[in-house]
Amino acid sequence: MVKVSSASVPTHPKAEDFFIQSNDKYEKGDYQAAIAAYSQAIVLNPNYVEAYNRRGNARRALGDNKGALADYNAASAN
Template structure:
């Protein structure tokens, strides 16, 4: 099929025109959380950090940044937990 695409030969098969679903990654939620944090949506940022952690519990920067957001919301105890 790759060869036919290069040569322009019609083999009666084409790629689907509908988008293919992708599984969200921890990085996707981490980036979204950072955007929400910058906009002042601390609760939304924490929710996205939670999703990133659910997907990848070893993503250390996520815990740290969630701790910062929690600290700004004066949730000091949970912030400390995230820092540890």
């Protein structure tokens, strides 16, 4: 008989986890929180093109056109 532990196994957050959180925050209009979560996704996956694009959209929504352009350029470089 095999006994299975009921203890949860810790998992490390993945870029996709932060990306999903970001999209939710963006849709709610919380652009600062969305930018922070997109940034976490990018830290975990520096080639995450869609995270750069969407972070650029959030920055543009806040009037940070320079930051948005930098993100769009980073996306196109990947």
